[in-house]
Amino acid sequence: MTQASTIANAESGLGQRFNDWVLERVRQRRGPAELPLTFEYRHIYVMPTRFGFWFGMLLALTAIGGLNFNNNMTLMLGFLLAAVAQLTTLLAYRNAVGLRVDAIRAKPVFAGEPACFKVLLKNPEDRNRFAIQAISPESVDCIDLAAQHSGQLSVLQMTDRRGWLAMEPFRIENRFPLGLFRAWSVVIPTARCLVYPKPSTHPPALPKTGRGDYGTAHQGEGEHFHGLREFQPGDPLRRIAWRTSARHQKLYSRVMESPSEEACELNWYLMGSGDTEEKLSILAAWVLRAEHRQIPYSLEMPSDALPADLGEEHRDACLKILALYKS
Numbered sequence: 395m396t397q398a399s400t401i402a403n404a405e406s407g408l409g410q411r412f413n414d415w416v417l418e419r420v421r422q423r424r425g426p427a428e429l430p431l432t433f434e435y436r437h438i439y440v441m442p443t444r445f446g447f448w449f450g451m452l453l454a455l456t457a458i459g460g461l462n463f464n465n466n467m468t469l470m471l472g473f474l475l476a477a478v479a480q481l482t483t484l485l486a487y488r489n490a491v492g493l494r495v496d497a498i499r500a501k502p503v504f505a506g507e508p509a510c511f512k513v514l515l516k517n518p519e520d521r522n523r524f525a526i527q528a529i530s531p532e533s534v535d536c537i538d539l540a541a542q543h544s545g546q547l548s549v550l551q552m553t554d555r556r557g558w559l560a561m562e563p564f565r566i567e568n569r570f571p572l573g574l575f576r577a578w579s580v581v582i583p584t585a586r587c588l589v590y591p592k593p594s595t596h597p598p599a600l601p602k603t604g605r606g607d608y609g610t611a612h613q614g615e616g617e618h619f620h621g622l623r624e625f626q627p628g629d630p631l632r633r634i635a636w637r638t639s640a641r642h643q644k645l646y647s648r649v650m651e652s653p654s655e656e657a658c659e660l661n662w663y664l665m666g667s668g669d670t671e672e673k674l675s676i677l678a679a680w681v682l683r684a685e686h687r688q689i690p691y692s693l694e695m696p697s698d699a700l701p702a703d704l705g706e707e708h709r710d711a712c713l714k715i716l717a718l719y720k721s
Contacts, residue, residue, distance in 0.1 A: 417563055420580045427581050430516075431495045433566070437579045438490050440483050446574035449479065479574050486577035489570045492519050493526065496544070498561065500587035502710070502717075504678070505556050508532065509587040511549040513564075517541060524571070529578075530564040553589045556674070556717045561585040590678060590713045591671070597679035600658050600689065622646045657702045658684045658691035660712075670721045678716055685709045695719060 416439065424437075442450065453476050460468035494516040503509050517523050517539040527536045528547035535547045549564050567578035622635055625645035633647045660680050665673050677693070684691040685704065692702040693712045697719055700711060 417580055417582075420563075420582060425582070426584045427495070428584075429495060429497055431581065433491055433493045433495075433579050435487075435491060438487060438577050439579065440487055440575055440577045443569060443573055443576050446479070449574055453479070479572075482572050483575045483577075485571055486568060486575050489523055489526075489568045490566070490577040490579065492517075493523065493539075493566065494518060495566070495581065498583050498585035500561070500585060502588040502590055502713070503553060504590045505553050505592040507553060508550045509553050509559055509561075509589065511551065511561050511583075511585060511587065513547045513549055513566075514544060515539060515547060515566075516544045523568075525568050527567045527569075528564055529567055530562065551587075553587075556589050556591045556671075558718075559587045559589050561587070588714060588717055590717045591674040593679035593682055594672070594675040595679075597676045597683070600680055600683060600687075601660065601664070602658060623649055658689055659694070659702075660684075660691055661694040662696060663694065670719075674716050674719060678713060681709060681712045681716075 453472050456468060456472040456475075459465070460472060495513060496516050497514045498511055499514070500509055500511045513528055515526065515537070520541045522541055523539040525536055526539060526547070527534060528549050530549045530551065532552055533548065533550035535549065537545045537547055539545050549561070551559065551562060553559055561583045563580055563582045565578050565580055567576050569576045622638060623646065625634060625639075625647045629647040635646045635648050639645045658680065660677055662673070662677070665676070681691065681693070685708075688704060690702040690704050691712075693700045693715060695715055698715045700708065700715070
């Protein structure tokens with residue numbers, strides 16, 4: 395390992411320990427954030443960035459060189475740059491203070507996919523905010539906020555199991571305008587995301603009820619007669635009802651339909667013995683497959699049951715039962 399990489403790892407470890415210390419301090423003093431949360435002066439920390447730290451070292455060397463050689467121009471340049479750098483601390487602070495976190499939302503995902511938490515920000519003042527970032531271990535997102543406008547930042551968090559996933563603490567940060575200092579605040583949210591079981595990649599064939607008494611037939615191409623309608627340009631000639639057309643002296647076309655497939659009965663008790671998570675994974679895959687094929691499906695679980703139906707609400711309700719199932 396080179397000396398440069400050793401120094402970089404040491405700085406990274408020191409920064410992580412400092413972040414952990416700040417997080418624990420925020421937990422003890424403020425606890426979880428209650429939304430809407432407005433960033434006030436006591437919520438914001440202003441610290442130099444790595445670039446700012448080395449820039450400060452350069453200014454110190456400049457001042458030492460100016461004093462050593464008694465060079466007034468060098469001293470004036472060093473003091474001028476130091477004043478500019480000091481001014482950026484105020485600008486970075488003003489860019490963050492007064493921001494408001496209105497809400498945090500997340501749509502359900504499947505296990506193994508990243509949960510995407512949407513952080514809704516509001517700029518209630520009559521000045522623009524620049525380069526506002528939401529930083530987490532898995533993601534960094536950035537946005538500019540105009541005066542009296544709202545926006546949203548995405549915070550990603552990896553998932554590995556089903557159920558409710560609590561959102562981890564994240565930082566709202568900005569390094570405006572020169573990147574010498576960062577003004578940041580820690581947010582400890584109470585938001586959570588529902589994680590569905592990971593669908594099986596090779597599930598068995600869909601189970602059927604054997605009755606075929608759910609759902610309605612689909613009009614269009616098919617072999618079953620549905621009814622008659624007036625002839626429209628583009629209708630095939632083989633569909634013309636010649637006898638009816640001759641009787642009414644107007645062309646009529648036959649409308650055909652395809653009968654609905656049998657309904658699926660997704661029953662926990664009919665799956666036999668096996669690993670609980672594997673069975674939930676198969677059921678999740680069946681729900682998605684039945685919904686894709688527009689085959690009405692029911693769900694029977696030890697904890698709950700839903701009758702046969704179709705649609706996004708029915709699909710989400712079934713997946714939620716699977717996600718929250720406790721054996």
